[in-house]
Amino acid sequence: MIQKKLKIDRNFSFLLISLILVEYVRAAFIISYLPVQAAVGTQFTLALVGLAISLHYISEAFSNFQIGFLMNRFGIQKVISLSFLLIFISFIIVPLFQFNAIVIVFASILLGFGACPIWILLLAKASSGSRGKNMGLIYFCWILGMASGVIVMNYLMNINLVVSYWLLPLFIIGAYISFRLSGSHPEEQSDAQNRKTILKKTFSILKKSRIILPGTLMQSISIGMLIPILPTFILQDLHFSYNQYTRLLIIAGLTAVILMQPLGRLVDYFKPRPLFIGGFMLFGLTLIFTTFNPSILTVYLLVASMSIAYTLFLPAWNTYVATKITKEDQNVSWGIISSFQGIGTMLGPIIGGLLATYSASITVLVSASLFLLISLLYLVFK
Numbered sequence: 001m002i003q004k005k006l007k008i009d010r011n012f013s014f015l016l017i018s019l020i021l022v023e024y025v026r027a028a029f030i031i032s033y034l035p036v037q038a039a040v041g042t043q044f045t046l047a048l049v050g051l052a053i054s055l056h057y058i059s060e061a062f063s064n065f066q067i068g069f070l071m072n073r074f075g076i077q078k079v080i081s082l083s084f085l086l087i088f089i090s091f092i093i094v095p096l097f098q099f100n101a102i103v104i105v106f107a108s109i110l111l112g113f114g115a116c117p118i119w120i121l122l123l124a125k126a127s128s129g130s131r132g133k134n135m136g137l138i139y140f141c142w143i144l145g146m147a148s149g150v151i152v153m154n155y156l157m158n159i160n161l162v163v164s165y166w167l168l169p170l171f172i173i174g175a176y177i178s179f180r181l182s183g184s185h186p187e188e189q190s191d192a193q194n195r196k197t198i199l200k201k202t203f204s205i206l207k208k209s210r211i212i213l214p215g216t217l218m219q220s221i222s223i224g225m226l227i228p229i230l231p232t233f234i235l236q237d238l239h240f241s242y243n244q245y246t247r248l249l250i251i252a253g254l255t256a257v258i259l260m261q262p263l264g265r266l267v268d269y270f271k272p273r274p275l276f277i278g279g280f281m282l283f284g285l286t287l288i289f290t291t292f293n294p295s296i297l298t299v300y301l302l303v304a305s306m307s308i309a310y311t312l313f314l315p316a317w318n319t320y321v322a323t324k325i326t327k328e329d330q331n332v333s334w335g336i337i338s339s340f341q342g343i344g345t346m347l348g349p350i351i352g353g354l355l356a357t358y359s360a361s362i363t364v365l366v367s368a369s370l371f372l373l374i375s376l377l378y379l380v381f382k
Contacts, residue, residue: 014182015122016137020145021175025087025168026115027149030056030108033165036157048101052108054346059112061342067116068332077184080117084176087114091169116338118179123334126322135315135322136264143260147253208333211381212321213340215374219280219317220341222370224348225355225363233360238290238299248303255307263308264315272320277375279313282306284371291361 034049071079090110097103126134156164234240234248266275286305294302325333355363 011183012122012125012134012137014178015118015125016141018175018178018182019118019122019138020141020148021171021178022087022115022118023142023145024149024152025091025171025175026111027146028153028164028168029091029111029149031146032150032153033157034104034108036154043099044101044104048104052105055105056108056112057342057346059109060116061339061346063113063116064120064335064342065339066335067120068335071117071120072332076117076121080121080179081176083114083117084172084179085114086110088169088172088176090114091165091172095165116335118175119338120334123318123322123338126318135267135318136261136311139264139311139314139318140257140260143253143256147257208324212324212337215317215378216321216337216340217344218370218374219313220344221348221351222367222374224345225352225367225370227349227352229352229356229360229363232356233364234299237360238293240296240299244296248300251300252303252307255304256311259308259311260315263311266312267316267319272316272323273378275316276313276320277378279309279316280371280375280378283309283313284368284375287364287368287371291364 030053034044034052037044037049067079087110090107094103094107122138126138153164156167234245240248283306286302286309290299290302321337352363352367355366
């Protein structure tokens with residue numbers, strides 16, 4: 001086997017930097033700033049924060065569905081420049097209107113619209129060349145940006161709340177500069193499209209993607225189901241202390257960050273299908289084993305195993321998706337597929353929360369069963 005050297009295209013690197021900064025900002029605001037301020041202050045209520053987060057992901061899913069057509073119609077440069085402007089405006093208007101509840105919700109919606117285009121462009125760029133390496137890099141940068149946003153924002157809020165907030169629009173300016181340094185992004189198609197043409201192309205892509213969409217939707221629902229019940233399951237069902245829970249998150253995060261790139265590159269040597277099938281199966285089985293009331297050490301090992309499975313199936317699955325997308329429809333196709341992922345991300349917490357009214361362990365078992373079902377589905381149907 002010939003070892004390939006890791007060589008990253010300069011323009012692609014600038015796009016990755018832009019993604020890191022955007023995901024830092026989004027995680028810092030949506031996952032860290034709003035929930036923490038609701039918990040420790042009186043300005044935001046939990047109901048307001050829940051509404052803002054939900055509408056953020058709804059706007060993201062809607063934007064994903066439309067953004068590919070907009071890129072084809074108006075050009076990548078204009079659409080992404082506008083997206084960064086929307087994010088920048090969303091952070092400027094919040095303090096200008098004294099952190100008003102309606103403005104917080106409006107800003108969260110703008111952030112959802114603005115964060116999508118850079119993703120679509122990167123996924124389209126990653127579809128050519130060394131797909132596994134490129135997909136691994138994208139999701140490595142996503143995890144790095146998101147984890148940094150949560151950890152650094154929590155730390156900075158304890159030191160200076162004003163500084164921690166105003167870093168966010170500054171980082172968006174940095175993300176825009178990095179995007180502009182990534183070179184030109186010419187379009188294969190830039191003609192005007194009427195509603196009939198858009199609908200025809202949408203149904204055509206949905207038909208071509210029929211083997212991809214069930215897996216996209218099911219895995220995002222499965223992951224989404226775990227989000228609202230994870231602390232309850234680990235702290236109450238597994239009887240972990242809060243410090244043990246924190247160590248568990250660190251183990252999961254470090255394992256994913258360290259292994260995302262090397263495991264992602266496996267796709268450049270092997271076919272993606274057996275890799276994501278094995279990853280789905282390993283993730284589902286390890287999830288099931290966590291419900292058997294294992295020891296603390298065993299849980300740590302299971303969580304590390306789940307992180308390995310996650311870093312295995314994520315780049316392999318997206319590489320597989322890339323092989324089913326034609327070059328002329330990349331922006332639109334990735335947008336539609338990402339919108340299905342967004343729908344799953346919205347539905348998952350709702351389903352998981354309802355199941356958790358009976359037991360958090362039931363939610364974990366259903367989520368694990370969905371992963372096993374996905375692996376069997378793609379094992380049987382080629």
